[in-house]
Amino acid sequence: MAEQRALIGVKYDDPYAVEETFQLFKIPWEWYDPSHAYDVVIARRGEVETAGAFLVDLLEKDYFAEIARILNEGLPHCHEPVVEILIDELRQVLKEHTLLVEIPPVPWGYSYIVALTHDVDITSVRERRWVSVGYAVYQCLRKGMVKDATCILGAKCGIGEDPWRCFEEWMRLEEDFGVRSTWFFLPEKGMAGEGAPAIRAGYYDLDPALIKTLTDGGWEVGVHGLDNWWDAGAAQDELRRVSDLTGAEVGTRVHWLLFDAGSWKKLDEAGYAYDSTFGYNDDVGFRAGTMQPYRPRGCERLLEVPLIIQDGGLFGGKTWNSSDDGGRGACLRLSEEEAMERCDEVLAYAKQYGGVVTLLWHQVSMAAPKKWGEFYRVLVERAIADEVWVASVEDVTRWFERRRKITLYFDIRENGFVIQLNGAEEGSDMANLKIFVPLHGSSIQNIGTEYQLGNTIVKITGENDKMSVYLQ
Numbered sequence: 001m002a003e004q005r006a007l008i009g010v011k012y013d014d015p016y017a018v019e020e021t022f023q024l025f026k027i028p029w030e031w032y033d034p035s036h037a038y039d040v041v042i043a044r045r046g047e048v049e050t051a052g053a054f055l056v057d058l059l060e061k062d063y064f065a066e067i068a069r070i071l072n073e074g075l076p077h078c079h080e081p082v083v084e085i086l087i088d089e090l091r092q093v094l095k096e097h098t099l100l101v102e103i104p105p106v107p108w109g110y111s112y113i114v115a116l117t118h119d120v121d122i123t124s125v126r127e128r129r130w131v132s133v134g135y136a137v138y139q140c141l142r143k144g145m146v147k148d149a150t151c152i153l154g155a156k157c158g159i160g161e162d163p164w165r166c167f168e169e170w171m172r173l174e175e176d177f178g179v180r181s182t183w184f185f186l187p188e189k190g191m192a193g194e195g196a197p198a199i200r201a202g203y204y205d206l207d208p209a210l211i212k213t214l215t216d217g218g219w220e221v222g223v224h225g226l227d228n229w230w231d232a233g234a235a236q237d238e239l240r241r242v243s244d245l246t247g248a249e250v251g252t253r254v255h256w257l258l259f260d261a262g263s264w265k266k267l268d269e270a271g272y273a274y275d276s277t278f279g280y281n282d283d284v285g286f287r288a289g290t291m292q293p294y295r296p297r298g299c300e301r302l303l304e305v306p307l308i309i310q311d312g313g314l315f316g317g318k319t320w321n322s323s324d325d326g327g328r329g330a331c332l333r334l335s336e337e338e339a340m341e342r343c344d345e346v347l348a349y350a351k352q353y354g355g356v357v358t359l360l361w362h363q364v365s366m367a368a369p370k371k372w373g374e375f376y377r378v379l380v381e382r383a384i385a386d387e388v389w390v391a392s393v394e395d396v397t398r399w400f401e402r403r404r405k406i407t408l409y410f411d412i413r414e415n416g417f418v419i420q421l422n423g424a425e426e427g428s429d430m431a432n433l434k435i436f437v438p439l440h441g442s443s444i445q446n447i448g449t450e451y452q453l454g455n456t457i458v459k460i461t462g463e464n465d466k467m468s469v470y471l472q
């Protein structure tokens with residue numbers, strides 16, 4: 001066999017920035033080796049001998065620094081996936097000078113991914129204090145929902161069904177679509193968290209029977225963090241409270257999306273599989289510049305699955321943790337029609353670039369006075385019609401973990417080329433990964449596996465870690 005040869009060599013002094021960029025933009029590449037011949041070298045002019053290769057000069061534009069900065073620091077009110085746009089700019093440059101093969105951030109057979117989540121701040125009217133019940137009743141009356149106001153008051157006095165306990169309704173809705181979601185539960189009752197106003201506290205105990213019903217039914221249960229984002233001890237304790245009940249790996253989303261620069265590392269060290277806090281309370285969009293799960297700097301294992309669209313951001317009045325200064329701030333307060341337009345913009349980006357549109361609809365938002373459940377149902381219905389993979393965060397994270405483990409090699413032969421995949425897990429179901437080969441269908445004679453013409457997408461299967469592409 002001929003020596004494996006990467007077509008792209010990279011020289012850069014921040015390995016994390018390069019490695020993470022090429023986890024999102026999954027193509028064959030290697031660290032620059034002066035004894036190898038390349039089509040393209042990515043480096044700063046003057047630091048390498050290009051020997052005829054095309055140079056992507058990082059002095060002109062430092063893609064790696066820019067991408068690593070956005071992923072780890074985030075952007076306020078960002079309405080386009082700027083990391084994906086940077087990657088696409090690099091992709092177009094590389095395509096002109098070499099043959100790119102790429103594993104896109106979308107499984108075979110799907111156009112993009114939607115992850116469904118529910119934060120559980122409230123589980124019943126009864127547990128809430130009179131002041132918050134009174135405020136909800138007032139909001140109902142203002143909207144003319146007299147019957148709902150009566151039901152809420154009744155439930156607070158122990159009469160009739162509790163309208164704020166919507167678990168069964170959510171489960172029915174998702175069962176009808178054949179999809180499952182992730183539920184983030186507060187780990188402790190009556191705790192606002194250090195430095196937070198008292199209103200941040202929840203007033204329910206973790207309910208082992210409810211959690212068992214959810215996990216037995218295929219739903220995922222995670223931690224709605226209180227202090228895990230800043231305190232290493234709390235991070236472990238909150239994780240254990242939930243994982244003791246689920247017996248499974250646990251991810252987290254922090255209540256009110258509280259977060260700081262050290263949070264990822266603490267969550268990673270405590271053993272959380274993922275975090276899904278990085279998003280906006282008062283907006284919709286791309287705080288991390290991408291919809292792809294990624295590894296924040298300094299983390300061994302944890303992936304961030306950015307939060308993209310939440311009910312409160314679209315329809316809410318005010319948030320306690322605005323994306324401008326972390327204080328009180330206004331949400332978008334959109335009509336349903338305006339909200340659907342904003343969501344359509346996001347879904348169009350997902351179709352173009354792939355990745356995961358993570359949705360957050362709060363447990364109680366199905367009920368009056370909010371009644372945002374129908375909008376969620378329409379969104380999920382639309383995703384399914386778009387041939388989207390709709391899943392829990394856990395399942396999505398697992399898929400991206402498998403994609404991350406793979407290294408692509410590329411070897412040109414006399415009558416075509418060989419694509420080799422290393423690191424595909426033994427016995428794991430790799431059937432839903434795919435590779436883009438940007439060749440016109442007419443130039444291909446045969447590929448040793450299932451493929452689709454057009455963009456030419458090759459299906460990766462477990463048995464198939466090496467694929468030969470024969471050209472005409």
Ligand SMILES: [Zn+2]
Nearest residue numbers: 119121255256
């Ligand atoms: Zn919350």
